[in-house]
Amino acid sequence: MTIGTNGNYAKSYANHQLWRLHVTNNEQIAKILAFSRIAHLHDINFWSKHFRIHEPIDIRVPPQAIDDFADFLTSDGVKIEYVVHMNDIGAIIERQRILQNLTQSSSNTNDFAYDKYHTIEDIHAWVDQMVATYPEMVTPFTVGKSYENRDMKGFKISSKKMATKRDGTKVTAKKAVWWDGGIHAREWISPATVIYTAYTLLSKYGQDPTITQLVDQFDYYILPVFNVDGYAYTWTKDRLWRKTRSKTSVANCYGADPNRNWDYDWCKSGSSHDPCDDTFCGEKAFSEIETAQVAKFIADQRGTIVNYINFHSYSQLWMSPWSYTTTSPAQFKLQDDGSIQAINALTAVHGTQYQHGSVAQIISPTSGSTIDWTYGIANVTFSYGVELRDTGEYGFLLPENQIIPSGEETMAGLEALLMYIDKHVYA
Ligand SMILES: [Zn+2]
Helix, strand or coil: CCCCCCCCCCCCCCCCEEEEEECCCHHHHHHHHHHHCCHHHHCCEECCCCCCCCCCEEEEECHHHHHHHHHHHHCCCCCCEEEEEECCHHHHHHHHHHHHHHCCCCCCHHHCCCCCCCCHHHHHHHHHHHHHHCCCCEEEEEEEECCCCCEEEEEEECCCCCEECCCCCEECCCEEEEEECCCCCCCCHHHHHHHHHHHHHHHCCCCCHHHHHHHHHEEEEEECCCCHHHHHHHHHCCCCCCCCCCECCCCCCECCCCCCCCCCCCCCCCCECCCCCCCECCCCCCCCHHHHHHHHHHHHCCCCEEEEEEEEECCCEEEECCCCCCCCCCCHHHHHHHHHHHHHHHHHHHCCCCEEEEHHHHCCCCCCCHHHHHHHCCCCCEEEEEEECCCCCCHHHCCHHHHHHHHHHHHHHHHHHHHHHHHHHCC
16 A cells, blocks of 8 residues: 555645754753653653754644643743744645656556655565565565564575684674664654665675675664564554554553563653553553564574664764663673774765664653663673764655665675674674
8 A cells, every 4th residue: 555545644644844953951841851751741842852052953833732832931930942844844744745656667566666655565575575586595474473463574584605704714693683663663764774675685695795795794683673563554544653552541542652561670760650651661561462562572582582673763873882871881882893893884885874872862861662681681791872864954755756866875884894703702
């Protein structure tokens, strides 16, 4: 199914605005942080989760809340400056929907267009296509069924050659990499970029010497869309949906934040016990079948996975643990040096600037995050959360003409990172 075949989305964002707040002191941060916990009561939604001085905070404001929110920002003697960054989010969504339909390529999945966003059905057909096209290297897997009974479908890439240590000896226990996209439903550039990078590994194997080497050194688990139900929902009902789609204890409030649902320092800072909040941590750790099943899949690999990347958008950040505390883990420098390798190579392609550091230091402390569990429990040393393009010009509504550039630069970053990891794990 393509976007628009059912007419408009059910949820309209007509005349909703995107405001960009500029905070310059801690009083303002405290004010906006406190408000963020009740914002959903006014249908106000935080697009960026930065709560730091001099970092812009992007907030969607519905038409009925515009006057009151403007008053609030100047109230209590703590004035917060803002600009209206998008005048009508609904109009942008509608324009993109029309453009996507106009440029829709053939429905033949053999012509999968890497410069387009795709439905979950098309992405799963693409997985089948990779299995059929590269049978020697690609094995499909499913992590399990989602809450709404969709397959959490991915594939493993393996050249079936032994990895080589730096001294030239062969390694029997080959290390593996896990990359996933679309844990947050509305971040469409994330699955698109994971798809692009996985396809690059396959299509350039045997041709590009670096790619060939990296594919021989590691096995790759690719899950293009983690939050399959939420992603499907963004194509049919609500373009800006973030969470899973499970029922909660509150009528009309659905889903938990799958990046706050992991069993590591679960539901303390930067997440909410309120099922109506966008950062709802779930009724308990691993309440969401999707996170529970990915955790089990990772744990079942028994330590072979050395690199986990959870791809998000937006903000252009390459982040390592911890999320839950600003205190750095003992291996922080080892991890952060990997981020630096990645973003230097990434920036060299199109000039796109990224920041690096721990999640808590760059954004703000958040509990129960994916990479805290993969690092803290599953011992995946090189665990990263990557926020892809852009820095807010389009935000979640990144145009399709940025998919290929995002894929190209991210691939360069991943190659540099893997070369770096290779040196450490096969020393
Ligand atoms: Zn995200």
